[in-house]
Amino acid sequence: MGFSVGIVGKPSCGKTSFTNAACMTEFKVGSYPFTTIEANVGVAHVRTACVCKELDVDDNPQNSICLDGIRLIPIKLIDVAGLVPGAHSGRGMGNQFLDDLRQADVLIHIVDASGSLDAEGQEVSAGSYDPVEDVRFLEEEITEWMLAIIQKDWRRITGRIRAEGAKLEELLLEKLSGLKIGRVQILKALRDSGLKPEGSDKWSEEDLRLFTLTLQRAAKPIIIAANKIDRPTAPANLKRLQEEFPDHLIVPVSALAEKVLRDLDKKGIIKYVPGDTDFTVLDGQKIGEAEMGQLERIRDEILKALNGTGVQELLNKAVFEFLRLIAVYPVHDVNTLTDSDGNVLPDVYLVHEGITAKEFAGEIHTDLMESFIHGIDGRTKMKVSDKHELKDRDVIKIVSAKGSK
Ligand SMILES: Nc1nc2c(ncn2[C@@H]2O[C@H](COP(=O)(O)OP(=O)(O)O)[C@@H](O)[C@H]2O)c(=O)[nH]1
Ligand SMILES: [Mg+2]
Structure with missing residues (x-):
């Protein structure tokens, strides 16, 4: 799991809520200015169509998860403590917090799109603060x-x-x-x-x-989560953000809605796969009237109206569009599509677009690259050379002088 997404923004914009929704962690939400100094680190997943359906096999994944043909691949999320203007010169321990971003490959800037927090993250009346300012200041802090x-x-x-x-x-x-x-x-x-x-x-x-x-922009690209989109003052601000920054990717998000859905799914009350644009109720008895009302609103105003809660969409865009990663499945046996223990399609690796078969061998193990002989494509069963470029959703066996994978 070599890739990391940094979650950044001013205090109380919803970084920890986003992280908790994406990783199903229970880090403390709310203002804990003196306790959230260490970055919270969680494991989230990106979502891709698994090759199991197309290849007509029942898989048993080891390094990832497969839910009805949807493969969920782990990535690391780093929830950095809140950054305020002047962070680069040390304000609010900003320097220390910024250093947590060293290991991030891409940043998701959580913006309070409802405009209910000032530049420092203090509550103000809803809609009175302009989140366009946040986008400007954060990019400047990172650059400085x-x-x-x-x-x-x-x-x-x-x-x-x-x-x-x-x-x-x-x-x-x-x-x-x-x-x-x-x-x-x-x-x-x-x-x-x-x-x-x-x-x-x-x-x-x-x-x-x-x-x-x-x-x-090349090494720590920033994509924007217009969070708290469920609040009434948010949609107008989202529109302005999109007009003001036409070159930025800005996705409407409700971290709150994502957490509600995933918690209910975990309890078996509804079925919801992150990134879905709807859910099904499995056990209506366990949902109270008020909760049902909230769920209906989430369905109509967020899932249907905005094509999902935005959490999964952002993670997927970060990994597949910004980092330009592809998903490749290494196997030991191209006929059974298994590893040496008989697990079908056990692993999937996120690797850079354009990676060659030999470089891919190196991602699995240095030895495999050094003694690389050739690869075998899992679909065509044809040999591929060291320079063969892999594509998204390729299945491949690496043959080397020291054994194969
Ligand atoms: N309405 C709404 N509130 C949210 C959302 N995300 C976070 N919040 C609230 O915003 C406050 C601050 O959230 P937190 O995650 O602690 O922010 P952080 O300081 O950036 O980590 C909490 O009261 C959250 O419940 C959202 O999507 N919608
Ligand atoms: Mg927090």
Whole structure:
């Protein structure tokens, strides 16, 4: 489980509620400014159509879950303590909180779309605060935080380019490895910003800022959850957010509704699979009148009107659209589609689009990559070479000199 989603936003916007709904954890909700210092970490799942239906087999997953042909694959969620304007310069212990984002591959910014909290997360009358401000400030805080890291020793580092012929991308890679920023992202940021790496010792303050902003968009992209969409003042703000930031992905969310549905599903009272746009009542006896009213409202105003609660949609978009990951099923035997213990379609891995069969072997085990001979496609049963690029929902056996998987 190598990929992590960072949950960020100001205090009381609903980060912990989102995390609890997505991970079925019970972290404390509400304002606990002095206790929520450590980030809450939970396991959520992304949802994809399992290959079991198409291949007509009954699977028994080991590293993931399959519910009636829907494969749920685990990812890590990091619920970071609330960030306030000025966080990068240490306000509200912001620096410490920002450091929790080092390991995140993508960020979900939880915004209180109902406009009931000021910039610091203090309650104000519903609809009186403009959440557009939150989107601006948060991106700025993240960029400033990264800028401070990049700026440190900048002259000395870039001096080595002229003095020793060192490459900027290598120097940056070393500097930013703790931030989970890779070569691909550094090269993309250099390309997209249009700045010349050779002249980096002459970059102005603005150049460096531009580079950092471009790198942030490539390496820690932010997608927006317009949360508390169930509240009356939220829909108008969602519309304004979408108008103001046409290039951002903004999804209406009700963390509250997702939690209600998943809790009732867990108790066996309703059947609801995260990401569904409806639920079925299994045990109506156990639902009181008021609760039934709430459920009907969730069905009409959220599930039907907005195509789901938004929680699963955001996680899926984060993983499949922003990180561009694909789901690949390794098997030991392509005829039975099992591992060596006889489990059918036991595992599914989330890997980068464009990964080759040999690189995929390395994701399973370094040994498998080093002694890679060829792969076998689980559908066609044909051999594939080391350079063969895998596609989403591929099933593959890796044959190596040290055995196979
Ligand atoms: N109406 C509504 N309230 C929510 C929603 N998500 C969170 N809240 C409420 O917002 C308050 C703060 O939530 P919490 O998750 O603790 O926020 P955090 O400080 O960002 O972790 C709590 O009272 C939650 O019940 C939502 O989707 N709808
Ligand atoms: Mg919290």
